[in-house]
Amino acid sequence: MFLHEIVIMSERIPNPNVYPFHIPSIKHLDRLSLNNNVTFFVGENGSGKSTLLEAIAYQCGFNPAGGSQNNQYELDSSEAQLGDYIRLSWMPKINSGFFLRAETFYSFASHIDELAREHPGAYDPYGGKSLHHQSHGESFLSLFQNRFGKRGIYLLDEPEAALSPQRQLAFLSIIHDLQKTAQLIIATHSPILLGYPNADIYHFNEASIQPIRYEDTEHYQITRRFLENKSFYLKELMD
Template sequence: MLRGLRIEWSKVEDRGGYPYDIPAIAQIEELDLNASVTIFVGANGSGKSTLLEAIATQLRCNPEGGSRNFAFSTENTLSPLHRTIRLITGAPVHKDAFFYRADTYFNVATEMRRLDGEASFGPPVVSSYGGTDLHDLSHGQAVIRLLRHRFSPRGIYVMDEPEAALAPETQFEAIAAIADLTRRGAQFVLATHSPLLMAMPGATLYELTEHGLERRAYHELGHVRLYKRFLADPASVLAHLTED
């Protein structure tokens, strides 16, 4: 199980450069990741994806997405953070890991199609995803296939903005699937802008801001407060945003 992470600052050559100049990352010494579900919340550019990418790479997942068995690369954009973090692990030891990235899942599906087009002594890769080529599904359907068929209770799963492909009702389906997997031993680390996913029961919530990184209760999150304000009076909020 993933218990936490530590940034080994002695290995950082330029503490004032990217990504160490991101406020939320700059203040990390050791971060607790002991919960079955850990969720990072923050504005665009706050460091969520950079942090998840480093965690997934340390778990030996492909930085562009996929499991430890995926080795494709379309562009090397990996930040140096993965070289300076140390993951703290403990029992039980998870045998599986997978990195889902909303922006590169198309590439994962393409790589699966390529692998299944080659001669192999094993079963097709697509058989682990419900037996259907992911390119024949919508993005949201493919994400649910991932949760329902590919993920197992034996794994650690890093997911960057899974809600990007999901309708609200499908987000509830994803929450149910994640809850079922964690009850049986799986662990998730997520980054999201969705107040629905943020409400995951028992999740540890971290908010990344221009001031750093803080553990929050659900009602304290800026995203949640913003959505509550909008839903309470959408006409007023929109009038303020669109007035001349």
């Protein structure tokens, strides 16, 4: 493990009643300890998990639009508004790793294409060809299999977005290999990924951020109930 604690510097926040500081999970957060090489953030859309992950990426020096310290490109929709108001505690401090934002991955792939026009070797860490010349799921796996693997911290925001259930299972194997030398913090809605053994799961809710057991997550419970009672749920929803 490298990153041990995230501290919110509340005294520096100019107006706690505006976005993103008014998000309940962020507003009530003082500090968050990380005790595992694999940590998951879960919660509803808008609960603050991606906001906190983006702020961590900003403090790591990664491009908030996605990428590493070496990927310098701009995207209007990406700014880590919380980034200047958190402090990270390291042991030891590292600068290597990657920030994946599923929603801006297309722009990241275009950035790599621009680099490759002058430096064809820019494709080497991504399977040797343009990410745009692969299917969405293939490009994600190509990134995971080729760009990841070095000692560092990997921040992943909804990596399951382009992965079929079968490929999510394959990604579990990648997580397992990667965590031997790296630290991963993953924001996800996937009950498959959340099933990775012995990971810490933090639930972002309307009051706070709290550890939660896998079996107690809504992702697990709703998926299980639906699969066990599909006809009942469909009748309730559609009648």
